[in-house]
Amino acid sequence: QVRLVQSGDEVKKPGASVKVSCEASGYSFIMNGIVWVRQAPGQGLQWIGWIGPYNGRTRYAEDFQGRATMTADTSTNTVHMELTSLTSEDTATYYCSRGGGDPPLGVDHWGQGTLVTVSS
Amino acid sequence: SSELTQPPSVSVSPGQTARIPCSGDGLPKQYVYWYQHKPGRAPVSLIYKDSERPSGIPDRFSGSSAGTTATLTITGVQAEDEAVYYCQAAYSNGSPWLFGGGTKVTVL
Numbered sequence: 001q002v003r004l005v006q007s008g009d010e011v012k013k014p015g016a017s018v019k020v021s022c023e024a025s026g027y028s029f030i031m032n033g034i035v036w037v038r039q040a041p042g043q044g045l046q047w048i049g050w051i052g053p054y055n056g057r058t059r060y061a062e063d064f065q066g067r068a069t070m071t072a073d074t075s076t077n078t079v080h081m082e083l084t085s086l087t088s089e090d091t092a093t094y095y096c097s098r099g100g101g102d103p104p105l106g107v108d109h110w111g112q113g114t115l116v117t118v119s120s
Numbered sequence: 121s122s123e124l125t126q127p128p129s130v131s132v133s134p135g136q137t138a139r140i141p142c143s144g145d146g147l148p149k150q151y152v153y154w155y156q157h158k159p160g161r162a163p164v165s166l167i168y169k170d171s172e173r174p175s176g177i178p179d180r181f182s183g184s185s186a187g188t189t190a191t192l193t194i195t196g197v198q199a200e201d202e203a204v205y206y207c208q209a210a211y212s213n214g215s216p217w218l219f220g221g222g223t224k225v226t227v228l
Contacts, residue, residue: 037163037218037219039157043218044204044220044221044222045155045157045163045206045221045222047208047216047218048166050214059215060215061216062216066129082127095162095163097163100168103210103213103214104210104214105151105153105210105214106151106168106208106210107153107165108165108168108174109165110162110164110165111162112162
């Protein structure tokens with residue numbers, strides 16, 4: 001079955017960077033995009049961006065342009081999402097999810113989430 | 121408009137029907153997706169492309185869309201359906217994605 005397994009929780013200081021990984025299994029990795037979404041405490045879901053592993057094409061939300069970078073490693077079926085210049089407002093649970101369609105317009109499976117805490 | 125609007129909360133008695141609207145000016149040209157999110161857990165995809173239900177999702181969940189409003193309907197609500205429900209849409213080029221603010225469903 002489709003599985004998305006994310007890396008463990010992280011604690012970072014303001015100004016630092018964080019890299020969250022998402023290992024996919026149970027389907028053909030290059031056939032579906034991976035979408036990243038986050039949820040800050042007490043807030044709703046927020047789209048960060050997506051990557052198409054088949055060609056490395058990326059799209060980022062305006063709020064994350066220049067600060068988020070997504071990469072795909074087809075040898076390990078893993079997508080990485082790096083977020084730089086962290087502030088306390090980046091404290092959130094980050095989810096990877098499998099996109100449907102090209103480009104992905106929605107998702108069907110989700111990772112378990114990675115809590116990123118930004119604190120001095 | 122670049123927003124999707126949902127009511128913050130809906131309350132329903134067990135066995136009754138809950139309807140959650142999601143409105144946005146772009147919806148006539150976009151597919152809508154619905155997700156269920158319970159505290160401490162990953163979201164679950166309930167509906168894709170307005171009204172399609174993935175395998176494994178109970179048939180009491182259904183979706184529809186007309187004009188600028190999409191609706192998630194839960195028929196015969198159960199206690200386990202208490203959660204926050206989000207609608208989501210994207211432009212055909214894949215950017216940007218929009219999420220509604222979420223609707224908390226309370227089962228009385």
